[in-house]
Amino acid sequence: MTTSVVLFTRDLRLHDHPPLRAALDGSDAVVPLFVRDRAVDAAGFAAPNRLAFLADCLHDLDAGLRERGGHLVVRSGDLVDQVCAVAAEAEADEVHMASDVSGHAHRREERLRDALGAGGRRLHVHDAVTTVLAPGAVTPASSDHFAVFTPYHRRWSECSVREALAAPRKVRVPDGVGSEPLPGRSDLTGLSPGLAAGGEREARKRLTAWLRDGITGYADRHDDLAGDDTSRLSPHLHFGALSPVELVHRARAKGGAGAEAFVRQVAWRDFHAQVLSARPRASTADYRTRHDRWRTGARADEDIAAWKEGRTGYPIVDAAMRQLRHEGWMHNRARLLTASFLTKTLYVDWRVGARHFLDLLVDGDVANNQMNWQWAAGTGTDTRPHRVLNPLTQARRFDPDGAYVRRWVPELAGLEGRYVHEPWRLTGRERAEYDAYPDPVVDLGEGLDRFKRARGRE
Numbered sequence: 001m002t003t004s005v006v007l008f009t010r011d012l013r014l015h016d017h018p019p020l021r022a023a024l025d026g027s028d029a030v031v032p033l034f035v036r037d038r039a040v041d042a043a044g045f046a047a048p049n050r051l052a053f054l055a056d057c058l059h060d061l062d063a064g065l066r067e068r069g070g071h072l073v074v075r076s077g078d079l080v081d082q083v084c085a086v087a088a089e090a091e092a093d094e095v096h097m098a099s100d101v102s103g104h105a106h107r108r109e110e111r112l113r114d115a116l117g118a119g120g121r122r123l124h125v126h127d128a129v130t131t132v133l134a135p136g137a138v139t140p141a142s143s144d145h146f147a148v149f150t151p152y153h154r155r156w157s158e159c160s161v162r163e164a165l166a167a168p169r170k171v172r173v174p175d176g177v178g179s180e181p182l183p184g185r186s187d188l189t190g191l192s193p194g195l196a197a198g199g200e201r202e203a204r205k206r207l208t209a210w211l212r213d214g215i216t217g218y219a220d221r222h223d224d225l226a227g228d229d230t231s232r233l234s235p236h237l238h239f240g241a242l243s244p245v246e247l248v249h250r251a252r253a254k255g256g257a258g259a260e261a262f263v264r265q266v267a268w269r270d271f272h273a274q275v276l277s278a279r280p281r282a283s284t285a286d287y288r289t290r291h292d293r294w295r296t297g298a299r300a301d302e303d304i305a306a307w308k309e310g311r312t313g314y315p316i317v318d319a320a321m322r323q324l325r326h327e328g329w330m331h332n333r334a335r336l337l338t339a340s341f342l343t344k345t346l347y348v349d350w351r352v353g354a355r356h357f358l359d360l361l362v363d364g365d366v367a368n369n370q371m372n373w374q375w376a377a378g379t380g381t382d383t384r385p386h387r388v389l390n391p392l393t394q395a396r397r398f399d400p401d402g403a404y405v406r407r408w409v410p411e412l413a414g415l416e417g418r419y420v421h422e423p424w425r426l427t428g429r430e431r432a433e434y435d436a437y438p439d440p441v442v443d444l445g446e447g448l449d450r451f452k453r454a455r456g457r458e
């Protein structure tokens with residue numbers, strides 16, 4: 001009997017899973033394995049919200065495998081040691097896994113290939129599992145990756161996308177490969193109270209509902225903060241409970257302007273993946289330095305604390321930061337304006353903001369988080385790196401009735417009309433009524449001048 005190991009990482013699903021399909025086609029039995037990688041914890045990446053979502057995904061994956069006659073094997077420790085141990089126990093010849101883009105993923109793959117090779121086993125790494133196209137599938141003439149989204153998107157749109165695979169009917173797991181208990185949500189503390197549920201079934205339900213009710217209006221409504229009219233598929237994509245390849249096929253099959261705008265957004269995900277894959281150091285270092293000397297010291301620390309806690313005195317910023325804490329998720333427009341506020345208006349290092357997002361975001365992702373933060377800070381791939389998003393203009397455009405602010409900033413819930421975005425304009429008794437809400441931490445004009453000076457653009 002021939003056996004293969006399928007190492008699940010950020011691809012926690014049974015539908016459209018090329019490594020699983022290859023393993024099932026090539027051997028009589030498979031060991032579906034997930035390793036709780038100690039290195040991820042050591043890197044401070046194991047945030048409670050993501051651990052909870054991961055636990056949901058693992059339970060659901062195990063349930064799906066059991067319906068097909070198998071089960072999931074979970075181990076924890078050093079990933080390479082654990083995979084080698086399981087491969088030896090199962091007498092497997094091959095290990096299949098998905099490729100990934102971070103420096104950590106590249107090193108992990110190399111170490112695993114060497115360690116398996118030393119034991120006479122082969123590692124097969126499958127592309128286009130966690131992304132639609134593999135990083136490097138399209139490149140400009142003069143570089144190993146695209147640094148600008150628009151030409152990337154043009155080329156990306158012209159490429160054919162591999163067919164999505166059906167979920168297997170049967171999965172035969174050999175006897176005698178022991179598993180640790182699956183991690184559960186109940187052992188975790190510090191979770192966001194409004195955290196979404198994870199798992200492939202949940203992801204597929206949301207996708208179906210999105211294609212039926214949401215996607216058609218996406219082009220017009222995706223920036224409406226109060227409407228909350230985006231797919232909220234990002235955590236499912238992050239953990240791979242949903243295949244990006246299947247997502248793109250099904251969205252394109254739906255057709256129309258909404259689907260086109262939505263697929264373009266999914267291309268941003270691939271775009272950041274190919275940047276990080278080619279420049280892994282961009283997870284911590286400026287992709288394009290602007291020679292910033294970011295603010296530090298006691299005043300900067302106070303501003304950072306106010307930003308994190310949603311008490312900057314700018315209601316739209318505070319609403320967004322409170323949504324992040326409450327749900328472990330934030331609307332894209334809100335992510336953009338809070339990131340611009342921190343890095344440009346407050347002139348604080350993008351790494352401070354990116355770390356805070358990673359501590360809370362259920363979809364927190366090295367490629368998308370770090371590269372979007374760099375984009376917002378102007379150290380990344382934005383072709384207008386010194387643009388500053390004015391939070392008031394953003395509020396008037398994307399939350400014109402103030403409903404988003406009222407939802408997340410209860411101190412201001414009773415305020416009607418435009419004052420909800422500018423409570424500092426209130427006077428007398430009215431101001432006193434809302435004095436639980438703080439004054440702005442910075443004057444927008446002064447913040448802008450400071451940023452322009454810092455970037456030598458006075």
Ligand SMILES: Cc1cc2nc3c(=O)[nH]c(=O)nc-3n(C[C@H](O)[C@H](O)[C@H](O)COP(=O)(O)OP(=O)(O)OC[C@H]3O[C@@H](n4cnc5c(N)ncnc54)[C@H](O)[C@@H]3O)c2cc1C
Binds near residue numbers: 262266330
């Ligand atoms: C500062 C900042 C930090 C971010 N951090 C993350 C992160 O850690 N993880 C993450 O998945 N996204 C991140 N994003 C991108 C984006 O905000 C989220 O993907 C999106 O808000 C998720 O909501 P949705 O699924 O409803 O998106 P939809 O609008 O429904 O879009 C569909 C999918 O397209 C992809 N997508 C959309 N916008 C972007 C984008 N700008 N960059 C990359 N992919 C995109 C996502 O996978 C998303 O699920 C960040 C954006 C900013 C500005």
